[in-house]
Amino acid sequence: MYQTNMYEGMLAETITMPGANGDVINAYFARPLGAGPFPGMVLIHHMPGWDEWYREATRKFAHHGYATISPNLYFRAGHGTPEDVAAKVRAAGGIPDDQAVGDAEGAMKFLRSLPILNGKVGIFGTCSGGRHATLSASRVKGFDALVDCWGGGVVMAQADLTPNRPVAPIEYTKDLSCPILGLFGEEDKSPTPEQVALHEAELKKHNKVYEFHMYPKAGHGFFYYDRAAYRQEQAIDGWKKTFAFLEKHLL
Amino acid sequence: MIVKQVAVEGSGKGTSGWFEVRGANVSYDHPYGMSAEHALNIDFVNEAQGPGARVAVELSAESARALVNTILAVLAQAELGGYIELKAER
Numbered sequence: 001m002y003q004t005n006m007y008e009g010m011l012a013e014t015i016t017m018p019g020a021n022g023d024v025i026n027a028y029f030a031r032p033l034g035a036g037p038f039p040g041m042v043l044i045h046h047m048p049g050w051d052e053w054y055r056e057a058t059r060k061f062a063h064h065g066y067a068t069i070s071p072n073l074y075f076r077a078g079h080g081t082p083e084d085v086a087a088k089v090r091a092a093g094g095i096p097d098d099q100a101v102g103d104a105e106g107a108m109k110f111l112r113s114l115p116i117l118n119g120k121v122g123i124f125g126t127c128s129g130g131r132h133a134t135l136s137a138s139r140v141k142g143f144d145a146l147v148d149c150w151g152g153g154v155v156m157a158q159a160d161l162t163p164n165r166p167v168a169p170i171e172y173t174k175d176l177s178c179p180i181l182g183l184f185g186e187e188d189k190s191p192t193p194e195q196v197a198l199h200e201a202e203l204k205k206h207n208k209v210y211e212f213h214m215y216p217k218a219g220h221g222f223f224y225y226d227r228a229a230y231r232q233e234q235a236i237d238g239w240k241k242t243f244a245f246l247e248k249h250l251l
Numbered sequence: 252m253i254v255k256q257v258a259v260e261g262s263g264k265g266t267s268g269w270f271e272v273r274g275a276n277v278s279y280d281h282p283y284g285m286s287a288e289h290a291l292n293i294d295f296v297n298e299a300q301g302p303g304a305r306v307a308v309e310l311s312a313e314s315a316r317a318l319v320n321t322i323l324a325v326l327a328q329a330e331l332g333g334y335i336e337l338k339a340e341r
Contacts, residue, residue, distance in 0.1 A: 047252070047280070047281065048281065048283060078301055079301075079302070080301060080303040081302075081303065083283050083307075084302035084305050085302045087296075087305055087307065088296075088298070088302045088305075090252065090254060090276070090278055090280060090292075091254060091274075091276035091278070091296070093252070093254055094252060127281075189289070219288055220281070220288055221281070227286075228287070229288065
């Protein structure tokens with residue numbers, strides 16, 4: 001816990017890293033100054049893109065003592081404002097799951113290559129990033145904690161499967177290799193509370209370590225202070241639970 | 252996310268002025284500017300000119316339906332008046 005007489009400093013900058021298929025993509029990387037060792041965090045951005053909120057979140061995790069990287073999952077769609085690039089990706093039906101998992105794995109390996117790492121890496125994502133984070137921690141070994149914030153499409157109907165999203169992430173639950181914290185809103189339409197309950201039942205069935213919280217009077221994206229979806233009380237509690245969970249599993 | 256793409260021809264005014272519009276991407280998804288969880292979003296784009304060649308609108312479902320009906324009504328009136336040129340006549 002930060003005290004006012006403590007020294008604090010961080011380095012935050014855009015870097016490049018190898019992602020899926022060895023493609024070099026850009027990423028935003030923020031870490032506390034000093035030799036560490038620090039736990040690592042991979043942040044997977046949401047459908048609206050690799051935007052300012054994710055830069056701020058990356059610095060927030062660094063402020064809490066994590067070497068944190070947020071890869072640009074939309075790098076291959078070209079460059080422009082985050083909204084314009086995200087609109088292009090949306091028109092294409094999103095990015096392929098395999099590519100997102102490959103980029104998350106690349107980010108995790110980048111952190112593991114650093115001499116300042118304490119040997120532990122977590123993954124956090126919101127919205128489609130929560131879904132991608134869940135997929136990544138299930139399909140790739142090397143993550144020690146997963147935070148899924150309202151990841152829609154973890155439970156999918158057969159009709160919703162596409163070439164980009166060929167398998168519902170819930171199908172990989174048995175392979176999840178780390179504890180999961182899930183934060184959800186009761187009024188969310190994706191995931192609905194029913195879908196969250198199905199996900200929870202699957203985790204229970206496979207004896208996974210999980211902690212799910214369903215917030216009343218909150219919908220999709222209740223952390224986003226720049227949107228109408230923001231719910232102050234629930235967001236404060238959600239961040240508190242996030243850092244308590246990570247402290248437990250990554251320190 | 253529900254999304255469909257349609258090829259269209261026309262022009263749109265973006266942040267850098269007018270550009271040739273070649274496609275419209277229609278989705279029902281989270282909006283950026285509108286205060287709603289979901290909206291009917293239309294992006295008029297020219298992919299060849301990069302992600303920035305885009306004119307975006309976000310509408311409530313009710314507004315989108317009203318817009319569609321209005322467009323069809325205006326086109327019907329224009330057709331009745333003989334104003335709509337056939338492609339071959341241009």
